[in-house]
Structures are given as C-alpha cells and as structure tokens.
Amino acid sequence: MQPSDRENAIKFLRQMSIVTQTLKGFMRQKFKAHNINITFEMLQVLRFLWEKESGNQQEIADAIIKDKASLTYLIDNLVGRNLVQRTEDSQDRRNKLITLTPAGKDLSAMIQPWLEEMYQMVALSGTSEELQSSLxxxxxxQENVKQQIA
Incomplete structure (x- = not known):
C-alpha cells in the first residue's frame, strides 16, 4: 500500500464518521427543538416499526445493526416513553413482538418530514451516479473487511 493510499483511507474513514455524526446531530437538533425525548438510536427502532408495523427483537436488531443487548435497552426506554409495547408472539411464546403504541404511531407524522429533509440534503450532495458509486x-x-474476519 502506498503512503498516499493509507492516508486517503484514513481521511475517508474519518469523513465517514463525521458525516454520520453530523446527520445524527441534525436529528438531535430537531428532537430538542420540539421537546421529543428520544435518541437517534431509538429513532432507528421506530423507523423500522413505522415501515414494518411489528417485529421481534432479532429482526429489529438485524435491521438496525445492533446487538440484542443494546436493543433490549433501547426497547426498554421506548416502552418507558409509551412509544412501543412488547406482546407475546402467537406463533412462539418465547418471542416478544415489538409494536408501536398510538403515541409511537403519532410521532411518525412529526418526524418523517425531518427524515425526508435529511435524505434530501444527502441526495443534493451528488448526482445519482455519484451516490451509487459511493454506495x-x-x-x-464491507466485503473486503468481511473476508478478512471470516
């Protein structure tokens, strides 16, 4: 590896982290301005449920790329805020289904426009081809790292 390749890789990964933190900050700012007491990570759970209606903890954990222990903590906090509830899975009593409460559903109407605003900002950052190339x-x-750790 050339020194410039190494340096570019470091800059790339740093910039990727900065973008992630900036997007999280954008949403935190919206939450604070509207007195919504959730974190970005809780939002990830809510977004999954807004799209899928319900899911077990493993499905949600896989979708938002969190381990089950972290997800349990997030769900506990969302239950405490009356945004989600746990119910028994009729097909597997050992499993709990996570579903939205009416308050959790209502929150979607407020937050979805902010998410669309965030997506729009990202989309304006390059052409469709550039965004696809970045993707x-x-x-x-991801594939290179997965091959190294396999």
Whole structure:
C-alpha cells in the first residue's frame, strides 16, 4: 500500500464518521427543538416499526445493526416513553413482538418530514451516479473487511 493510499483511507474513514455524526446531530437538533425525548438510536427502532408495523427483537436488531443487548435497552426506554409495547408472539411464546403504541404511531407524522429533509440534503450532495458509486465503495469496503474476519 502506498503512503498516499493509507492516508486517503484514513481521511475517508474519518469523513465517514463525521458525516454520520453530523446527520445524527441534525436529528438531535430537531428532537430538542420540539421537546421529543428520544435518541437517534431509538429513532432507528421506530423507523423500522413505522415501515414494518411489528417485529421481534432479532429482526429489529438485524435491521438496525445492533446487538440484542443494546436493543433490549433501547426497547426498554421506548416502552418507558409509551412509544412501543412488547406482546407475546402467537406463533412462539418465547418471542416478544415489538409494536408501536398510538403515541409511537403519532410521532411518525412529526418526524418523517425531518427524515425526508435529511435524505434530501444527502441526495443534493451528488448526482445519482455519484451516490451509487459511493454506495458501491461502501459495499466493497464491507466485503473486503468481511473476508478478512471470516
């Protein structure tokens, strides 16, 4: 590896972290301005449920890329805020289904426009081709790392 390749890789990964933190900050700012007491990570759970209606903890954990222990903590906090509830899975009593409460459903109407605003900002950052190329780079990085740890 050339020194410039190493340096570019470091800069790339740093910038990727900065973008992630900036997007999280954008949403935190919206939450604070509207007195919504949730975190970005809780939002990930809510977004999954807004799209899928319900899911067990493993499905949600896989979708938002969290381990089950972290997800349990997030769900406990969302239950405490009356945004989600746990119910028994009729097909497997050992499993709990996570579903939205009416308050959790109502929150979607307020937050979805902010998410769309965030997506729009990202979309305006490059052409469709550039965004697709960037997505391909991320997928390649993921595959290269997965091969090394397998």
């Amino acid at each position: 391909d780079v991320f997928k390649n990085i």
